[in-house]
Amino acid sequence: MRLPEGDKLRADVPSARSSILVVVMGVSAAGKSSVAAALAKMLAIPWVDADDLHPMENTAKMAAGHPLTDEDRGPWLVTVGTRLAASHDVGGVVVACSALRRAYRDLIRARAPETVFIHLTGPHQLLAERAQRRTGHFMPPALLESQLAALEPLDSDETGTARASGGFCASTCTGRRKMGLGANDRVLGCERCIVAPHGPLMTSHRRRAGGSHTSDQESVTARERWSATHGLN
Numbered sequence: 339m340r341l342p343e344g345d346k347l348r349a350d351v352p353s354a355r356s357s358i359l360v361v362v363m364g365v366s367a368a369g370k371s372s373v374a375a376a377l378a379k380m381l382a383i384p385w386v387d388a389d390d391l392h393p394m395e396n397t398a399k400m401a402a403g404h405p406l407t408d409e410d411r412g413p414w415l416v417t418v419g420t421r422l423a424a425s426h427d428v429g430g431v432v433v434a435c436s437a438l439r440r441a442y443r444d445l446i447r448a449r450a451p452e453t454v455f456i457h458l459t460g461p462h463q464l465l466a467e468r469a470q471r472r473t474g475h476f477m478p479p480a481l482l483e484s485q486l487a488a489l490e491p492l493d494s495d496e497t498g499t500a501r502a503s504g505g506f507c508a509s510t511c512t513g514r515r516k517m518g519l520g521a522n523d524r525v526l527g528c529e530r531c532i533v534a535p536h537g538p539l540m541t542s543h544r545r546r547a548g549g550s551h552t553s554d555q556e557s558v559t560a561r562e563r564w565s566a567t568h569g570l571n
């Protein structure tokens with residue numbers, strides 16, 4: 339593997355300070371962009387889709403059905419780390435970035451050591467269905483397999499946590515309607531479950547007043563959210 343060396347990059351890292359640097363990671367269609375946008379809104383900081391930071395060659399390669407290699411991803415990961423580091427003194431940023439392997443996250447941390455990683459996980463079938471269902475995205479659904487093969491979950495010494503990407507919505511959940519789903523369609527978390535102010539990213543297994551919505555998704559409470567910025571469990 340010929341990735342840029344973390345130690346060399348670490349020398350450029352500015353001195354430590356309190357800030358909110360988050361990477362929402364996971365395979366294709368895990369919901370990274372959706373959750374990153376929601377989290378950024380909650381934290382009142384910007385969010386960036388690392389897909390927008392890929393060089394054109396990388397995007398073209400994926401669009402043509404070829405998985406990226408370590409060599410393809412190396413410079414891009416440095417860009418991601420640099421983008422995070424640039425937000426270090428201005429309140430922080432949430433970045434949606436696959437960050438599939440430990441070595442990739444090391445590269446990001448080399449630039450932005452305080453980065454907290456939130457790994458969105460989900461059953462294979464759910465991810466495949468989401469990838470199939472979405473339209474207008476450059477990523478061929480078939481590449482999901484290569485993403486899962488490359489994936490290395492967070493090690494215990496990495497600052498971050500894993501969260502299930504969506505829980506089962508109640509049949510009364512209004513977010514389901516937006517997605518064109520009927521009351522009998524079982525869906526493992528709609529977008530609203532993630533983004534709603536009282537959704538599972540904010541409250542634990544909570545039924546909203548009036549019972550309009552509920553989810554079994556794992557949750558991040560407001561307090562957890564803050565602890566997330568100072569070292570997650």
Ligand SMILES: Nc1ncnc2c1ncn2[C@@H]1O[C@H](COP(=O)(O)OP(=O)(O)OP(=O)(O)O)[C@@H](O)[C@H]1O
Pocket residue numbers: 364365366367368369370371372373389434468469471472477503504505525526527528529531532
């Ligand atoms: N909890 C969810 N329930 C149902 N659909 C979801 C959920 N989260 C995201 N989606 C849908 O799944 C698809 C993938 O979501 P999103 O684009 O956020 O994933 P991603 O991890 O950023 O994907 P990629 O990295 O491939 O761009 C989108 O069509 C999105 O609307």
Ligand SMILES: O=C(O)[C@H](O)[C@@H](O)[C@H](O)[C@H](O)CO
Pocket residue numbers: 365366367389400406411435436437438477485
């Ligand atoms: O590391 C990678 O292989 C890429 O970042 C991919 O994850 C895609 O860009 C993304 O998933 C878009 O669908």
